[in-house]
Amino acid sequence: MELGLTNADATGIDARLIERATRDLPDGLTLLDAEQRVVFWNARAEALLSVPAHAILGQPIDGVIARVAAQTSAPNTTRTQLRAALIDRDPDRFVEMEIVADDKDAARIISARVFSWQDADGAGIVWRDVTRERTADAMKSQLLSTVSHELRTPLASIKGFATTLLRQDVKWDEATQRDFLRIIEEESDRLTEIIDNLLDMSQIEAGALRVAKEPTQLRQLIREVVDELRMRTEAHYFVVDLPAELPRVLIDPRRIRQVLTNLISNAIKYSQKGQITVSCEIEEEYVVVSVADQGEGIPQEYLGKIFERFFQVDGASTRRVGGSGLGLAISRGIIEAHDGKIWVESVAGQGSTFRFTLPIARAEPVEQEVSNE
Ligand code: ADP
Numbered sequence: 001m002e003l004g005l006t007n008a009d010a011t012g013i014d015a016r017l018i019e020r021a022t023r024d025l026p027d028g029l030t031l032l033d034a035e036q037r038v039v040f041w042n043a044r045a046e047a048l049l050s051v052p053a054h055a056i057l058g059q060p061i062d063g064v065i066a067r068v069a070a071q072t073s074a075p076n077t078t079r080t081q082l083r084a085a086l087i088d089r090d091p092d093r094f095v096e097m098e099i100v101a102d103d104k105d106a107a108r109i110i111s112a113r114v115f116s117w118q119d120a121d122g123a124g125i126v127w128r129d130v131t132r133e134r135t136a137d138a139m140k141s142q143l144l145s146t147v148s149h150e151l152r153t154p155l156a157s158i159k160g161f162a163t164t165l166l167r168q169d170v171k172w173d174e175a176t177q178r179d180f181l182r183i184i185e186e187e188s189d190r191l192t193e194i195i196d197n198l199l200d201m202s203q204i205e206a207g208a209l210r211v212a213k214e215p216t217q218l219r220q221l222i223r224e225v226v227d228e229l230r231m232r233t234e235a236h237y238f239v240v241d242l243p244a245e246l247p248r249v250l251i252d253p254r255r256i257r258q259v260l261t262n263l264i265s266n267a268i269k270y271s272q273k274g275q276i277t278v279s280c281e282i283e284e285e286y287v288v289v290s291v292a293d294q295g296e297g298i299p300q301e302y303l304g305k306i307f308e309r310f311f312q313v314d315g316a317s318t319r320r321v322g323g324s325g326l327g328l329a330i331s332r333g334i335i336e337a338h339d340g341k342i343w344v345e346s347v348a349g350q351g352s353t354f355r356f357t358l359p360i361a362r363a364e365p366v367e368q369e370v371s372n373e
Pocket of ligand 1: 262266270271293295297306312314323325327
């Protein structure tokens with residue numbers, strides 16, 4: 001790899017010194033002489049812009065700019081902006097460009113900044129990878145728009161029904177009043193749920209999710225969650241399939257209840273009818289818990305994405321059933337805080353099975369079967 005300078009004598013700069021000084025520089029660095037030719041191009045610039053130093057050392061910067069711009073999502077704009085920045089040499093001016101890649105996730109956002117050196121004869125360009133910052137910015141705006149949209153829907157409903165009830169020109173009978181109040185109560189619960197989800201998500205992202213682990217009987221916990229959720233649907237029937245002997249697991253029962261509730265609620269939401277099976281298997285140091293439905297399933301291309309926050313499969317049923325796309329991201333955060341794994345197997349049109357692992361609480365008495373469903 002050639003990183004040295006050409007025209008070093010002409011520019012009077014010490015190639016080796018600069019190369020040593022910039023070897024571990026996290027930014028790409030380009031130096032130009034008074035004739036606008038590239039005299040230095042460090043390793044980081046090679047990596048960021050996929051342009052090897054040997055191909056451009058000694059070349060006029062104009063051609064190099066064209067080569068860099070050609071890799072971006074807006075070649076003409078990038079070329080014009082970079083040229084203008086080289087003329088201005090305003091250190092406060094940033095040129096941002098998106099370097100495209102076949103794999104969308106490998107696309108990078110690079111920010112370029114021009115400065116002067118050698119009594120303003122020479123110029124330099126610093127290339128910085130700002131992909132992470134820009135992704136965080138995009139996530140923040142997405143968060144804000146999702147949150148406001150999600151909060152607005154139940155709020156509008158609460159406001160609407162409260163206003164209706166307060167109208168003085170209409171006398172509502174008692175049954176209608178109760179109906180309206182029930183809706184207000186349900187929508188308030190929905191608001192609380194969204195806010196709780198957002199708080200959980202921010203704790204997970206800050207790595208601050210606290211889990212209070214204690215040896216817990218999974219059998220009882222699963223039964224309680226299933227009993228609570230089966231009241232919400234008449235179109236589904238539940239099968240709980242647990243081994244005769246189920247060791248206690250070391251978990252935060254409140255948090256694992258939340259995961260199970262999420263997965264079973266999804267099984268209800270994303271299948272119109274049919275069987276929902278909750279089962280457990282023992283595998284070495286873990287209990288593997290599964291929640292299976294016979295619903296619409298998840299297309300192959302989305303399987304890797306559904307645990308990402310705010311991700312929803314773009315289909316009719318997601319719109320119909322609502323939801324914020326946070327449930328699975330939170331579930332994954334909770335399971336990982338238990339040193340477990342969570343994954344999904346699904347065939348579109350045939351149903352989905354979500355599985356997660358929980359650590360067995362060692363040296364604990366084995367839980368005896370009471371009855372099986
Ligand atoms: P939400 O249900 O609030 O949209 P989740 O994070 O729980 O958010 O789920 C993310 C997405 O994964 C859902 O929007 C849905 O598209 C898909 N999904 C989750 N569970 C299932 C399931 N059991 N069957 C089919 N699709 C599912």
